[in-house]
Amino acid sequence: xxxxxxxxxxxxxxxxxxxxxxxxxxxxxxxxxxxxxxxxxxxxxxxxxxxxxxxxxxxxxxxxxxxxxxxxxxxxxxxxxxxxxxxxxxxxxxxxxxxxxxxxxxxxxxxxxxxxxxxxxxxxxxxxxxxxxxxxxxxxxxxxxxxxxxxxxxxxxxxxxxxxxxxxxxxxxxxxxxxxxxxxxxxxxxxxxxxxxxxxxxxxxxxxxxxxxxxxxxxxxxxxxxxxxxxx
Numbered sequence: 001x002x003x004x005x006x007x008x009x010x011x012x013x014x015x016x017x018x019x020x021x022x023x024x025x026x027x028x029x030x031x032x033x034x035x036x037x038x039x040x041x042x043x044x045x046x047x048x049x050x051x052x053x054x055x056x057x058x059x060x061x062x063x064x065x066x067x068x069x070x071x072x073x074x075x076x077x078x079x080x081x082x083x084x085x086x087x088x089x090x091x092x093x094x095x096x097x098x099x100x101x102x103x104x105x106x107x108x109x110x111x112x113x114x115x116x117x118x119x120x121x122x123x124x125x126x127x128x129x130x131x132x133x134x135x136x137x138x139x140x141x142x143x144x145x146x147x148x149x150x151x152x153x154x155x156x157x158x159x160x161x162x163x164x165x166x167x168x169x170x171x172x173x174x175x176x177x178x179x180x181x182x183x184x185x186x187x188x189x190x191x192x193x194x195x196x197x198x199x200x201x202x203x204x205x206x207x208x209x210x211x212x213x214x215x216x217x218x219x220x221x222x223x224x225x226x227x228x229x230x231x232x
Contacts, residue, residue: 001204003232005197005225008058010158015058016225017193020204020215047213049183050166056105057162059191062121064138064152065161068106069117071148077115080108083147084185090146091187097142098126105186107168119168120184121161122152201232 001020008015068087070077075086091102106120125140130152133139138152155161169183204215205228219225 001201003199003201004195005199006055006193007196008055008193009191010058010162013220014222015159016196016219016222018208018215018217018219018225018228020201020208020210020217022204022210022213022215045183046169050169053105053107053166053169053184054162055193056186056190057121057165058158059193060103060105060121060123062103062105062123062155062158062161064122064125065119065155065165066106066122066153067117067119067151068143068147069149070115072115075147077117080116083116087147090143094126094129094142098129100124100126103187103190105165105184105190107165107184109168119165121155121165125152199229199232203232205232 001022003021004019006017006019008017070083076082091104095101101124103123104120106118108116108118110116129140129142130138131141138154139150140152143150204210205217208215208217210216217228219228
């Protein structure tokens with residue numbers, strides 16, 4: 001059985017992800033795919049999306065958890081492609097206006113009525129662009145005046161935030177986006193984890209989360225990693 005170890009640098013800490021592949025060295029990440037079974041493919045895509053979101057969330061110095069909504073008077077709430085296009089233009093204008101390079105990781109979420117909004121993470125937000133609204137929440141008028149309500153919450157625990165944000169990626173997320181859209185969006189140049197080892201092991205240790213394809217284990221220090229590798 002193949003085991004890969006990835007290192008996630010987070011806030012000066014060392015976090016390691018151990019992936020035990022049940023089905024060999026598949027280039028698809030250890031998944032056995034059956035093209036006649038769309039549910040398998042959907043599950044695979046969902047799993048990869050969650051993994052990449054967590055990776056970006058753990059490897060970058062995010063400052064704000066954000067919720068972006070759309071006012072129907074300002075933007076078509078049901079057209080995700082149009083919103084993504086306009087939001088990209090808005091980010092470019094925001095960077096030029098405030099002299100920053102806003103970094104983002106955003107996940108679209110669909111209401112039951114089909115309308116869209118987003119949850120995600122921001123870094124390098126211009127301090128002068130943030131205000132407290134009448135309800136005591138932080139927002140960015142430059143966004144609110146273009147699209148609708150926005151809220152920002154300061155991130156206190158990046159590890160918990162990285163875990164929490166993946167809950168917004170669900171089967172309904174994948175079912176709601178079109179083939180030219182994505183389960184999540186991120187700015188260019190984000191840091192990623194790096195693979196720091198590959199091993200052959202006999203079995204997945206007890207207590208490790210598993211599904212039909214892989215076992216996943218998270219360790220919080222180099223000492224924990226060393227102990228695990230000496231056990232297997």
